[in-house]
Amino acid sequence: MKILTILSHPNLENSRVNKALKQAVENKNIVFNNLYEKYKDFNIDVKAEQELLLQYEKIIFQFPIYWYSCPPLLKKYFDDVFAYGFAYGSKTKALSKKDFAFCISFGDAKESFLENGKIAFSVDEILTPFKALCKFTDANYKGYFAVFKATHGLDDKELNNNCEDYKVFINNFIK
Numbered sequence: 001m002k003i004l005t006i007l008s009h010p011n012l013e014n015s016r017v018n019k020a021l022k023q024a025v026e027n028k029n030i031v032f033n034n035l036y037e038k039y040k041d042f043n044i045d046v047k048a049e050q051e052l053l054l055q056y057e058k059i060i061f062q063f064p065i066y067w068y069s070c071p072p073l074l075k076k077y078f079d080d081v082f083a084y085g086f087a088y089g090s091k092t093k094a095l096s097k098k099d100f101a102f103c104i105s106f107g108d109a110k111e112s113f114l115e116n117g118k119i120a121f122s123v124d125e126i127l128t129p130f131k132a133l134c135k136f137t138d139a140n141y142k143g144y145f146a147v148f149k150a151t152h153g154l155d156d157k158e159l160n161n162n163c164e165d166y167k168v169f170i171n172n173f174i175k
Helices: 016-025 046-054 072-081 128-137 156-174
Strands: 003-007 030-034 058-064 099-105 140-147
Touching: 003 016, 003 156, 016 058, 016 099, 016 156, 046 072, 058 156, 099 156, 128 140, 140 156
Parallel strands: 003 030, 003 058, 058 099, 099 140
Antiparallel strands: none
């Protein structure tokens, strides 16, 4: 079974973490749809994107967390592509029962997202809008894979371990 990954990183070539995650799982089972590569002008081909989503039952959204949300092009993608009459509405729910998962990276350490951490909101709390998106479109929320310290102290060994863990996440998501 093939997986569609909607990749949304404004500068993937200079991204140490998201580029490594992508390279770790590049194989015949994953098709990457790099939004920032395709839509530098933010002019999304809505029909083409909707048709692409229809071809897959398992979809991963990969992006860095920016100010506790997604990059601007991914937000626009959700606004434009997940339109009434396609993703929701009385007659059509084209994304119904599709499996959605999220691959996200955070600049801060994991400890920052504990109740007594400096952020004091959990990853699950931060992902609430994305879980709500799944519920509203009747897609199946299948969890997330997170990398921490992406911009503050992630060493090469930890990054390699994260890449290996991401392969396991993908294998479990395929099942």
